[in-house]
Amino acid sequence: MKIDLLSHPVLRELAQSRALRLKDIDAEPGGSPTLIRHSIERKGETLYLLVDHSHFTAKRTEFAICDEEGDKTTAKILQAVQDAVIEIQTRTFEMLASVNAAVINSLDEHEIVHNVLREVMNVLPHCDAGVFRLFDEESGFLIPVSHEGLPEDYTHYRIQPHESVSGEVFATGRPAIHNGRQNIIAAHRVMRPESQSFMERSEIANALLCVPVMAEGKRLGTLTTLCFSSDGAFSVFDRTVLESLAAQIAVAYQRSLTYQNAVATSRRLEQMxxxxxxxxxxxxxxxxxxxxxxxxxxxxxxxxxxxxxxxxxxxxxxxxxxxxxxxxxxxxxxxxxxxxxxxxxxxxxxxxxxxxxxxxxxxxxxxxxxxxxxxxxxxxxxxMSRMDVLNARKKAHFEALAAGLPSDGRRSDHGFRLDRYNQVFVARAPLGEVSGNPRLSLHKSLSDLQEGMTSPNSLLFHHDAQIVILVSASTTAALERNLRAISDAATKQTISVGASEIYEANEHHLMSRDLATQAAEALSRRGRSGLLRHRDMGVELLLEGRARQDILEFTRQILAPLLQDPRHRVLHDTLSRYILEGKSATRTAQALNIHPNTLYQRLQRVETLTGRKIADAADFTLLSLACQLHAEYFGRVTP
CATH class of the missing domain: 3.30.450.40 (GAF domain)
Incomplete structure (x- = not known):
């Protein structure tokens, strides 16, 4: 989808004042992010802002900002780009919803065929040409039944399945995007000699987008759009729009064929x-x-x-x-x-x-x-597009709060205001993904957590496979109630959530987020869902960055003699209880319902098998640490 950023009044005013220069950069559509992302770099007096909107336009735009208020200008530019993209989406969906009745509702297959490309070029106005091909089962060729912006002899350019781009799309059922003349030429690697000769005589486009036309699981043909302008390009968003049009066209065409066959049959057979x-x-x-x-x-x-x-x-x-x-x-x-x-x-x-x-x-x-x-x-x-835009705004609002920037007052702060006490939660990516789609899983988990919270004064967004929640309240008691509610929701939805401590200073947002992230990672490393406060991480504060396998190997090395032989599991349970009871022989014996002499005999057996002395401070520290980690990663000893 082509976008004219200078048509936006803010960008046009900045460009006219020479405070801004911009240039578009081609981007590969396959790897484009679904969100509008950006990066900032300063070189001397100039601030360079790179905005990636390639999912919608197959382009990235570099803005060179020569303005003393660079940060404010950057925010204006990002908002202007978002507005332009949203306007494109809105306009496209409005046109999709009102596709001409001559295509969707017509029962005349010839009328459908001749009106298809007019509707396609209306919805995708940056297309210069297009061709609609249908598969002829008798000849085995894909035949151009209509085309726009191409020479008249294009009607004779027939291809087989797996031949050229359209043949490959028809055979596999997978759409194709090729931006750049060389990429288009390279994509035509499988061609018959007569097709190769025709292509060599033709003008090569600068961008090509082809999607299959299917109805009820059957492939009918292909729909191809071309762009000949030097800066022309097709995006993933263009592909989604063209696929939607192709689906509607297929239904209409298939319906028209059914109707025509019924009419023909009725003329032949009176009884029908x-x-x-x-x-x-x-x-x-x-x-x-x-x-x-x-x-x-x-x-x-x-x-x-x-x-x-x-x-x-x-x-x-x-x-x-x-x-x-x-x-x-x-x-x-x-x-x-x-x-x-x-x-x-x-x-x-x-x-x-x-x-x-x-x-x-x-x-x-x-x-x-x-x-x-x-x-x-x-x-x-x-x-989903609206949710992604809202998520980006909430993330930007959190970053502004963390930086101590005041609200610009132009829009709502998403129902959130800073109060006296604050707390940050971070949720790791869900253990199970929705439809195999991590993005949908994040949206689903965010919704589940928000529904389980008791505090309405919160700011929630997701970023880099994790969910961030900032909650603010006038009392610590309110935050504690909310923490318990989030813990219940996280356990129910199998989500690993880390929580920071409650704090008053607003400048601690980023530090609290990092602490909550550490706790979430520790809980995820244990393979558990629920909630873990940073202050309850215990010895795992020393294990940041360590893999789960490394921790398990450590516990196995220390406790192997007690864990490998089932006959010695009672010794492991005895040692764990002894550590849990603070080395109190009386309490340990009572908890295990054994005689103190039996306890001492078991502890001596532990020392013999492990080769470590309980009375030795270093040895006992290792045994205690191994038992605690084993309890965290394999299951706790019941008090």
Whole structure:
């Protein structure tokens, strides 16, 4: 997606005042981050800001800032870039939601074919040309059925599966992005001689994006867009948009073919008139269904309200749940009995599912929930983008608080204000990932922790596979109650959470985050979920940076004679209890329900097997440390 940053009033004003210079840098779309990231470097009097928005534009932009208020200018630039990207996303999704009815609702396959590229170039205006290919089973070739911005003889450029870029995309079902003429040439490595000759006579584009066109699991063809401008490039966001268009085109084309076949059959066979009328009615209902869902999902209501509207309009009962923890049930839904399922996918990854039961009108229900899944998937992509932008703002707000910077007053501080007492929590990446997607897992875990908290005055965001929570309250008692609630939620959701100490000075935010991170890493190293305060790390304060395997090896070396032979496990339990009771023979014997003489005999046996003296301070320190670590990593001795 092409972006014109100088059209933003803030950037245009800075550029005109010569306080800012900018240049775009090409970026590989495959490795682009889904968030807008940036880095800052000062060279002499100039501040260089590199902003990576390549997920949406396949570009990064370098800003050279010659301004005395460099930090403020940097913040303005970042906000302007975010605004520009959000504007692109909003405009694109609005156009996706209103794709011309000539493509989506037409029953004429020729009309669909000739209007496809017009709609594609409307949604992706930075495209200079495009070609829509369909696979001809009789000849075995992918045939261009329509093209824009290309020579007329392009109609004769037919390719086989696995040949050229389009053939490879059709054969594998995987989309392809190639930016740069040399990359495009290299991608055409498998070509027949006649196709190679045609390519050598043609102008090579500077950017190419190709996606498969599939319906009901069957590949129908490919949809390719080209950009000939020297700075043209396609991004991952462009690919997602084109895949969505291709899916709609495939449904419309497949539906039109079904209709045409039904009409042809009805003309040949008089007895099939009733079937044809039924098929026409089904098609009309499908068109009405799409329009009805489009009206519902074009409103500004939330997903729960939109699903309610679907249940009431079509008088169906169903259940919907997604990977972020949303669980919706219509009024009349019951979990009793068997149910059909419709999966909601985004870029082939399952993100939710519908459960429903069919009646006599089974075909309509399948179409209803199949189409509904497509709308929900688009809504999910939009919500994830909003959540990513909000997360970036919260992270920036935390960094501003840590730096002691005042709020700029232009927007809400995300419902958070600093009070007298503060505490920081850090949660490690979840033990199990949602749909194999770490990003979704972080969003899900953040939502679970926030739901379990008792303090509403908090700032939550995720960064680098961990969740950071800053909580502020007027009393320490309120923070202690909140800590217990987070501990319960972390245990329930199998999340490892570290907590800093409660502090008053606002400048301790970063230090407290580091302490909470150490505690979270210690808990994760033990392979446990729940919450660990930094002050309760004990000897593990000395083990920062050590691998779990190293710690286990240490305990095995010291306690091996007591652990390897099952007959000696009672000696290990006796030693652990003796250490736990502060070397008190009386309390240890009472706790183990044995005679003190038996205790002394067991301790002598421990010394013989381990080769270490309990009375020796150095030996006892090693034995005590090994027992404590073994209890932390393998299970505690019950008091």
């Amino acid at each position: 008139r009733n079937d044809l009328a039924r098929k026409n009615a089904e098609l009309d209902r499908a068109v009405a269904l799409h329009e009805a869902l489009l009206r519902i999902f074009s409103t500004g209501d939330g997903l729960l309200e939109q699903l309610d509207a679907v249940a009431q309009l079509f008088r169906v009962d169903f259940r919907f749940e997604n990977v972020l923890g949303l669980d919706y049930q219509s009024t009349g839904w019951s979990d009793d009995g068997e149910a059909l399922r419709q999966t909601v996918k985004v870029a082939e990854a399952p993100v939710g599912r519908f459960q429903f039961r069919t009646s006599e009108d089974a075909g309509f229900h399948q179409v209803l929930f199949g189409t509904l899944a497509t709308f929900v998937a688009l809504d999910f992509v939009r919500d």
